[in-house]
Amino acid sequence: MSRSDVLVDADWVQNHLDDPGVVLVEVDEDTAAYDKGHIRNAIKLDWKKDLQDPVRRDFVDRHGFEQLLSDRGIGNDDTVVLYGGNNNWFAAYAYWYFRLYGHRNVKLLDGGRKKWELESREMVTAVPERARTSYHASEQDSSLRAMRDEVVASIGKRNLVDVRSPDEFTGKLLAPAHLPQEQAQRAGHIPTAKNVPWSKAANDDGTFRGDDELRALYQAEAGLDFGKDTIAYCRIGERSAHTWFVLHELLGQPNVKNYDGSWTEYGSLVGVPIELGEAR
Amino acid sequence: MSAAQQEGPAQQGCGAPAGGAAMPATASGEAVIEGHVTRGGAPVPVGYARLLNDGGEFVAEVPLGDDGGFRFFAAPGTWTVRVLAPGGVNTDETVTADYGHRTAVEVSV
Numbered sequence: 001m002s003r004s005d006v007l008v009d010a011d012w013v014q015n016h017l018d019d020p021g022v023v024l025v026e027v028d029e030d031t032a033a034y035d036k037g038h039i040r041n042a043i044k045l046d047w048k049k050d051l052q053d054p055v056r057r058d059f060v061d062r063h064g065f066e067q068l069l070s071d072r073g074i075g076n077d078d079t080v081v082l083y084g085g086n087n088n089w090f091a092a093y094a095y096w097y098f099r100l101y102g103h104r105n106v107k108l109l110d111g112g113r114k115k116w117e118l119e120s121r122e123m124v125t126a127v128p129e130r131a132r133t134s135y136h137a138s139e140q141d142s143s144l145r146a147m148r149d150e151v152v153a154s155i156g157k158r159n160l161v162d163v164r165s166p167d168e169f170t171g172k173l174l175a176p177a178h179l180p181q182e183q184a185q186r187a188g189h190i191p192t193a194k195n196v197p198w199s200k201a202a203n204d205d206g207t208f209r210g211d212d213e214l215r216a217l218y219q220a221e222a223g224l225d226f227g228k229d230t231i232a233y234c235r236i237g238e239r240s241a242h243t244w245f246v247l248h249e250l251l252g253q254p255n256v257k258n259y260d261g262s263w264t265e266y267g268s269l270v271g272v273p274i275e276l277g278e279a280r
Numbered sequence: 281m282s283a284a285q286q287e288g289p290a291q292q293g294c295g296a297p298a299g300g301a302a303m304p305a306t307a308s309g310e311a312v313i314e315g316h317v318t319r320g321g322a323p324v325p326v327g328y329a330r331l332l333n334d335g336g337e338f339v340a341e342v343p344l345g346d347d348g349g350f351r352f353f354a355a356p357g358t359w360t361v362r363v364l365a366p367g368g369v370n371t372d373e374t375v376t377a378d379y380g381h382r383t384a385v386e387v388s389v
Contacts, residue, residue, distance in 0.1 A: 085343060114343075117326055120366045165339045167355065177331050177340035177352045197346065199338030204330075204364065 006249045007110050008081060010121060017041050023074050023130070025095040026113065027084040029238075035120065037123030039083070039116060043072055043130065047090045047238070051097060057112060057236050057265075065137045069212060073130025076104070083109035083116070087199070087206040089218045092236035092245045096258055102239075108245065111206040120232030144244075146257035148265055151190065152272055159230040160193035161222075163243040164263065168235070169195040171276045174267075175235060185267035188274040190233070195279055196222045198239040201246045214246055229255035233262040285302030298304060311377040314351040315385030317363050323348030334358045355379075363387050 008016075016022045017040055024042035026034045034044040050068055053060055060068065074080060080098060084091035091112055098106045109116070118124070131159065146154075154160060167173040171187035189195065201209055201218055208214070218224045230247060232240040237260030248256040259266075266272065289341040314333065329350035330341035334357060342350050344365075352361075354377040361373045369389045377383045 033343065086341065114328060114364075118328075118364060118366050165333070166335070166337050167333060167339060172355050173339075175353075177354045178342045179353060197338060204362075204370070 003250055004208045006107055006245075007208065008107050009110050010116055010119065011085075013039065013081060013109055013116075014121070017069070019079075021078055022081060023078045023108075024081050024083070025074075025091075027082055027090045028113070029090050033085050033113065035125070037125055038113075040122060040124045040126070041128045041171070042083075043128060045072070045094060047093060050253060051094065057261075059097065059100075059140075062101065062137045064140060066135045069135035069137070070133050073133055074135060076135040076136055079107065080109050081109055083112045085113045087202050087242070088112035088200075089238045089242055093241040094145065095249075096241040096244055099141050102141065110208060114206045130207055143255070144248075144257055146233075146259040148259075148261050148269065150257075151231055151233070151259050151261075152267065152269075154229075154231055155190060155273065156192045157228075159224045159228050160190050161218075161224065161230060161232045161240075161243060161247075162189045162193040162195050163198040163232055163234045163240050164189075164195070165197050165199070166195060166265075169193075169197075170278060185264065186274055187267065188276045189263075189279075190266060191273050191275045191280075193233075193275075193279065194222045194224060196224075196243070198234070198242045201243060208246065208250060211250060214251060218247065226253060229257075231257045231259050232235075233259040233266070235263045236260070237262045295310050309352045311356055311379050312382045313353060313354050313359060313361065313375055313377050313385060314349070314382060315361070315387060317344055317348040317350070317365065317387045317389060318364075319389050324365050327363060327369065327389075329387075330362045330364070332360040333360060334360075336360070361385050361387070362389060365389055 024039055025045055026038050026042045027045045027047055031046050082091040082094050095106055095108055162169050169189050174187050232243045235241040240258050244256055244258040247253045325346045327344045328341055331339040331352045333339050340352055344350055356378045358376050363371050373385050375383050375385055
């Protein structure tokens with residue numbers, strides 16, 4: 001797996017917009033963004049309505065994912081190119097999700113919606129029609145997803161990477177600063193976690209930094225032991241999907257899991273250890 | 281404000297709310313940093329505002345609203361608001377914030 005297998009640039013997308021085997025998919029938390037304008041021929045996935053179980057806190061199950069992709073006209077052999085706002089946070093989350101259910105050919109648009117917009121490339125409001133497919137998903141690949149008990153058992157044993165901002169990590173803020181701060185759960189981080197904010201892996205325009213820079217960021221600067229397994233977390237699992245993408249897909253680290261329960265789950269658990277302040 | 285912007289759940293995640301300052305500032309005790317981006321007096325609806333802490337670290341980023349607006353919920357201290365917009369616009373404004381205050385930042389690009 002190399003960078004070109006998992007990442008495409010805006011020129012590539014521009015040149016393959018009309019390819020029959022390519023499906024562009026926009027995934028934003030701000031689901032109104034797509035409706036205001038999107039890359040031509042792109043369809044939309046709503047990370048919450050489409051990808052989350054409506055009752056339990058969990059993903060749609062395998063059957064639900066099959067129904068969703070069949071309805072949207074995505075086939076098993078299609079190349080799915082994901083992009084979105086917020087430096088591809090939710091597109092990276094969807095990428096991880098597609099991998100979880102075994103989609104073979106999925107890529108991210110480097111820089112996502114932001115770079116496309118900042119370059120004043122074409123945006124349209126027309127919604128493409130795609131013929132229904134019969135999509136077959138695999139069972140969830142549990143090697144990519146960490147659950148809470150595994151996280152607690154990993155304290156002091158595996159690399160734990162907290163990818164939230166330094167102010168969330170130390171406990172100064174409970175949520176990203178564009179969200180109201182009142183929350184039920186405790187502030188802080190999981191003991192022994194290193195704080196490597198997701199943003200350090202990206203340039204201002206949302207593109208990923210180069211492999212050498214990224215390796216230096218996690219190993220030399222943060223002191224991650226690449227010989228150990230790694231779990232990444234944030235608040236709800238999308239910024240850590242961005243870091244999972246960097247570690248697992250770009251840098252080829254073999255055992256990297258995303259903990260999608262993340263701080264909204266961990267910080268609400270009774271009895272688990274929490275650290276405040278800088279990493280120790 | 282669009283219907284989508286009024287939906288509560290979209291504000292609960294890590295990502296951007298539905299565009300800039302149109303999102304309601306609910307809690308009066310928040311340390312709010314908000315403002316608008318204009319070009320020649322007209323709103324700049326396509327662009328991004330990002331918030332950096334006093335160490336220059338990224339804290340948050342929002343797309344500008346239709347009125348060029350943005351809003352952050354910060355904490356007491358010094359912050360930098362960086363605006364990115366088409367045409368290579370990249371400007372920084374340094375501001376201070378405190379609980380219960382609204383810090384206004386009007387950016388002309």
